[in-house]
Amino acid sequence: MEQNEKEPLLSAKNIKLLRNPLGQDNPITVQVLGICSALAVTVKMKPAIVMTISVMVVLAVSNVVIAALREKIPGRIRIIVQLVVIATMVIIVDQFLKAFAFDVSKQLSVFVGLIITNCILMGRLEAFAMANKPWPSFLDGLGNAGGYGLILIIVSFFREFLGSGSIMGFPVMEKLGVYNFGYEDNGMMILPPMALITVGLIIWVQRSRNKSLIETK
Amino acid sequence: MNFLLKKMKKMEPLFEKGGRLEKLRSVYDGFATFLYVPDKVTTKGSHIRDYMDMKRTMIIVVIALMPALLFGSYNIGLQHTRAFGIIDWTLMNMFWFGLLKLLPLIIVSYVVGLGIEFIAAQIRGHEINEGYLVTGMLIPLIMPIDVPLWMLAVSVAFAVIIGKEIFGGTGMNILNPALTARAFLFFSYPGWMTGDKVWIEGLMNGGGIDAFSGATPLAVAKLDGIGHLPSAMDMFIGTIPGSVGETSVIAILIGALILLVTGVGSWRIMLSMTLGALGMGLLLNVAGTGEYTQIPAYYHLIMGGFAFGMVFMATDPVTAAQTNTGKFIYGALTGIMVVIIRVFNPAYPEGTMLAILLMNVFAPLIDHYVVNANIKRRLKRVRTA
Numbered sequence: 001m002e003q004n005e006k007e008p009l010l011s012a013k014n015i016k017l018l019r020n021p022l023g024q025d026n027p028i029t030v031q032v033l034g035i036c037s038a039l040a041v042t043v044k045m046k047p048a049i050v051m052t053i054s055v056m057v058v059l060a061v062s063n064v065v066i067a068a069l070r071e072k073i074p075g076r077i078r079i080i081v082q083l084v085v086i087a088t089m090v091i092i093v094d095q096f097l098k099a100f101a102f103d104v105s106k107q108l109s110v111f112v113g114l115i116i117t118n119c120i121l122m123g124r125l126e127a128f129a130m131a132n133k134p135w136p137s138f139l140d141g142l143g144n145a146g147g148y149g150l151i152l153i154i155v156s157f158f159r160e161f162l163g164s165g166s167i168m169g170f171p172v173m174e175k176l177g178v179y180n181f182g183y184e185d186n187g188m189m190i191l192p193p194m195a196l197i198t199v200g201l202i203i204w205v206q207r208s209r210n211k212s213l214i215e216t217k
Numbered sequence: 218m219n220f221l222l223k224k225m226k227k228m229e230p231l232f233e234k235g236g237r238l239e240k241l242r243s244v245y246d247g248f249a250t251f252l253y254v255p256d257k258v259t260t261k262g263s264h265i266r267d268y269m270d271m272k273r274t275m276i277i278v279v280i281a282l283m284p285a286l287l288f289g290s291y292n293i294g295l296q297h298t299r300a301f302g303i304i305d306w307t308l309m310n311m312f313w314f315g316l317l318k319l320l321p322l323i324i325v326s327y328v329v330g331l332g333i334e335f336i337a338a339q340i341r342g343h344e345i346n347e348g349y350l351v352t353g354m355l356i357p358l359i360m361p362i363d364v365p366l367w368m369l370a371v372s373v374a375f376a377v378i379i380g381k382e383i384f385g386g387t388g389m390n391i392l393n394p395a396l397t398a399r400a401f402l403f404f405s406y407p408g409w410m411t412g413d414k415v416w417i418e419g420l421m422n423g424g425g426i427d428a429f430s431g432a433t434p435l436a437v438a439k440l441d442g443i444g445h446l447p448s449a450m451d452m453f454i455g456t457i458p459g460s461v462g463e464t465s466v467i468a469i470l471i472g473a474l475i476l477l478v479t480g481v482g483s484w485r486i487m488l489s490m491t492l493g494a495l496g497m498g499l500l501l502n503v504a505g506t507g508e509y510t511q512i513p514a515y516y517h518l519i520m521g522g523f524a525f526g527m528v529f530m531a532t533d534p535v536t537a538a539q540t541n542t543g544k545f546i547y548g549a550l551t552g553i554m555v556v557i558i559r560v561f562n563p564a565y566p567e568g569t570m571l572a573i574l575l576m577n578v579f580a581p582l583i584d585h586y587v588v589n590a591n592i593k594r595r596l597k598r599v600r601t602a
Contacts (some may be wrong), residue, residue, distance in 0.1 A: 062392065182365055188405040197379060 007136065017139045021147035024210060025152035026152040029203045031117040038197040040111050045168050047107045048156035050097070052149025055135055056142060058089040059124060068127040073130075082125045083116070090115045120148055153176055155198045163189030218569055221433060232467075246344050271387075275350045277481050281472035282354050282529065285462040288455055290315035292465065293362050296417045315362075318418050319461060322357035325366050329373045330356075337382045348387030348394075348535075354393035355529060358462025359522065359570075360402070361415040368406055370399040392577050393536045396526075396570055402569070403493070411566075412436075416458035433459050435521045435559065435566040443512050452519045463525040466518075473528040482532040485541060486548035490527045494518060494550025503558055509560050517556050526569035537576040543580070543587040551576040 002183065027033045041051045062085045066073075073081050094112045098106035105112065115121065124144050129137040160166055165173030165185045188194050207213045232245040294311025297303070306314075307598045338345040356373060373470045376398035381390040413432040414420040434457055437445050445456050456466025462469075476482030498514025505511070517523060530549050531537060540548035551572050558568025565571065 057369075182367070184368075184408070185405055186405045187407060188401065191404060 001020065007042065013103065014136060014139050017136055018143040018146075019142040021058055022150055023138075023147075023206075024213065026147040026151065026206075027120045027123075027144050028148055028199065029206050030213060031120075031123070033123055034148055035196075036197070037111055037114065037118060038148075038155060038199060041108060042156035042159050042195050042198075043159050043190055044107070045156045046152065047104055048152045049149075050101065050104045051111065052145070054093045054097070054112060055115055055120070055148060056145035058086065058093055059121055060138050062089050062140035063124060063129045063137040064134045066125050066131060067134040067137035070130050070132075078130065079122075080128075082122065086121050086125070087116055108140050110214055119141040120144055151199065151202060154202060155195055158198055159189045159195060162186045163194075163199045208215055228525075241339075242259050244339075245344065249463040272350075272478050274481055275347045275596040277475065277479050278351045278529070279354050280479075281475040282351075282358065282462070284468035284471040285358060285465060285525065286319075286354070286467040287312075289358060289461040290319055292455060293318055293461065297419060300417045300420055304459040313315065318362055319357060320368060321352070321366060322360060322362075322364070322461075326356045326373055327353040329370045330377050331375045333374060333382070334445070337386065341386075343386065343465075344399045348381075352394045353375075356398050359395060359460050361400050361410060362418045362461055363415050363420070364402065364409050365452075368402060368409060372402040372405070372512065377402045387508055388535055390535060391581075392574055393533050396530055396574050396577075399570055400574060401486065416460070431520065433566070438509065438512060438520075438566075443508060446512075446516070449516065450518060451517070456558060460522060460525075466524045468522045469528050476528065476532070482528065483534075483537065484542055485544040486532050486537055486551075487527055489545045489548030490531055490552040490555075491518060493549035494523065494556050495552070496549075497553045497556040501556065505560070521567045525556055526573050529551075530569075530573050534579060536578040538583045538587075540584050540587040543583045546583050546587070547576055547580055550579070 004166070016093045024030065028035065029039055064067070065085050066082055069081070089163065090113060093115070094105070097108070097112060124141060127210060128140045132140070156166065160168075161172070163186055165171060165179075173183065228245070232241060259513060291312045293306065293307065294313070295314030295315075298306050298311060327349075334345060334349050337343075353373075355377075356369070360369065374534050380392050380394045380397035381387065385391045397412075400510045407417055413436065414431055434446055434452060437447075446452075447463045451457055452464075453466045455468065473482065473487065477484055477487075494517050495514050498512070498517045501510040502512075502514055512520075531548065538544050552571035554575060555568045558565060558571055562568070
């Protein structure tokens with residue numbers, strides 16, 4: 001215990017907690033968790049970014065709370081305790097969005113509430129926060145939510161750019177004047193299946209760059 | 218011909234391992250086996266080799282497509298004259314007009330598709346797959362004639378990469394690539410794939426006689442009521458608006474005959490799909506309520522893409538069921554689904570494309586149960602003995 005307390009806040013180990021989920025241990029492309037919301041909120045970039053921030057707040061804070069309580073929680077009811085913490089955080093975030101960003105909150109509709117069921121959250125609480133101290137847990141939460149958000153933002157960038165011809169609501173395609181040459185927005189990019197295919201393509205690109213991720217039977 | 222063969226033999230060492238053009242090995246292979254029957258000889262085991270390899274099979278399908286292609290060209294011209302009130306064109310005028318309009322679609326389809334196939338074969342060190350010879354010809358025939366070429370190129374690229382190459386190329390794909398291309402266009406750019414104008418050359422760019430409707434029979438039945446349908450004879454011959462190759466049932470049947478005589482197409486699928494659609498149509502005639510269910514059952518067989526889909530798409534040996542019993546089940550379910558989607562889905566007047574794609578997904582499941590049932594039946598025999 002003594003040694004651990006001397007460890008600097010951003011030691012190599014802690015940096016790894018933050019960085020791994022962005023790449024080789026990405027919750028969406030490698031662990032394949034949290035796919036459902038990745039399909040639902042990635043039509044436009046703005047809701048995707050708000051969703052990312054929401055998940056980041058919920059996951060980081062829940063991780064810290066559970067890590068702080070980890071020795072006090074009886075093993076048999078730990079799932080319920082974890083759920084209560086997540087649910088509390090989700091409701092706070094939801095109410096916050098309703099108060100200060102009503103438009104986006106309407107676009108995200110039930111999906112903010114559904115953060116409760118996001119597999120990444122339970123996964124991190126159960127697998128990491130229950131066995132680690134608050135500070136690493138906080139970094140782990142930020143990292144995983146960041147990895148999740150990174151994919152969300154990449155997917156939503158392509159879906160908005162190709163499907164609606166805009167980036168962050170700015171009509172790029174119209175300003176470039178490509179519509180005059182007969183270009184049309186791709187209606188399929190707005191439909192959920194294309195989110196799945198886009199995620200699939202990202203997984204393809206990632207695995208062909210990093211061969212160690214390819215599963216061998 | 219001998220001259221060419223000698224020339225190619227002389228070039229061969231260049232492409233062997235260690236040769237100067239080793240990288241282009243699959244390109245050479247592709248051309249050599251396209252021009253000549255491969256001279257491979259077996260070294261052990263059975264010494265009988267069938268010359269009916271994949272390339273010959275594919276070429277036969279392309280030949281079987283020719284009647285539909287030729288009639289489609291004529292029909293493009295015919296529909297154009299009707300829509301624009303031209304009265305002095307001869308049959309040849311219409312045919313050449315249509316063929317020249319169709320040619321760019323065929324070229325784009327082949328250039329983009331084969332280009333991707335060549336690149337994929339080089340990267341993987343495979344032989345070039347012949348599968349695209351058929352797909353590349355099918356794609357223009359199931360498009361509306363006015364589809365913009367860049368959209369065609371995008372959909373072909375999507376179909377070949379996402380529909381085929383990522384599964385491992387020809388023979389490994391789950392979905393029929395030609396239908397994947399069409400489905401992609403259908404959902405991506407619905408303005409160019411549905412409606413009354415896209416089926417006739419020139420209408421999308423304005424023009425045409427006032428109040429002329431280029432709606433396909435299926436759209437007519439849905440919007441104006443089944444009393445306004447063209448006569449069964451017109452639909453059978455194919456002088457109606459529609460995708461390029463799908464309108465003429467006669468031309469498609471000639472193709473079907475070629476496929477059946479040579480044994481390339483499966484009669485089981487064709488027969489069971491016809492019966493499935495006919496049965497479902499009759500059932501709806503008797504038991505259905507609502508005007509659309511009262512379309513005579515045999516109309517379903519000659520309207521829209523049913524005939525074309527049945528002969529050239531559903532029978533695709535890669536994506537259809539493999540077992541003989543499975544083929545009957547697969548075909549019948551496809552036929553039933555076509556009619557169900559047509560009649561009950563208000564958004565899509567045509568159901569052939571979606572029905573075949575859906576059943577493509579189910580084909581392995583059907584096979585699985587057919588094989589399992591067979592194992593069970595034979596196990597029982599062993600136990601009783």
